[in-house]
Amino acid sequence: AQKITQTQPGMFVQEKEAVTLDCTYDTSDPSYGLFWYKQPSSGEMIFLIYQGSYDQQNATEGRYSLNFQKARKSANLVISASQLGDSAMYFCAMRDFGGNQFYFGTGTSLTVIP
């Protein structure tokens, strides 16, 4: 069963604007973790942000913030003040309760327009 769903195959955003990338997840684990990774065209996987299921506040890392809505099982990534260098694939991922199994979504391709 698919555990991570990213419904936006491609997104466009104007430079300096904010953009939200959607992610929903499916789990019955009492505790889990949610992640976002960036994959530029060069291919490497870059960790962006982490949210634990019991964290009270939404995670933020610089221009990245994770909008965590536990009841809706969503973990959307918000990128503020988009830059041309933000153009990349973005993957949402979930860690299971045991901490050893990770599940990735199919990704969203973000293009920042000058």
Place this chain on the structure above:
Amino acid sequence: NAGVTQTPKFQVLKTGQSMTLQCAQDMNHEYMSWYRQDPGMGLRLIHYSVGAGITDQGEVPNGYNVSRSTTEDFPLRLLSAAPSQTSVYFCASKSSDTQYFGPGTRLTVL
């Protein structure tokens, strides 16, 4: 501090050939893992290890073997390559909740 390194960067195999993808990390992480990434799909976990001598299966383990004799190294073996194993392979190691990925190996099986 090199982080996670993978060799080779590119490899072409014929069906039925065997090979080992190498992965090493210098961060003293106990947890290491292997993923494959196919077009239009996210990363899928193949195998993982929580320490030397301990390995377990991920989501797509069939056709792959692993072993972990040291903390630093976690090789992935394809005993008899198949065209369905054409993919990009990523190795990762984990500290707390953050996974650090290697640069990937692009494997083509003809």
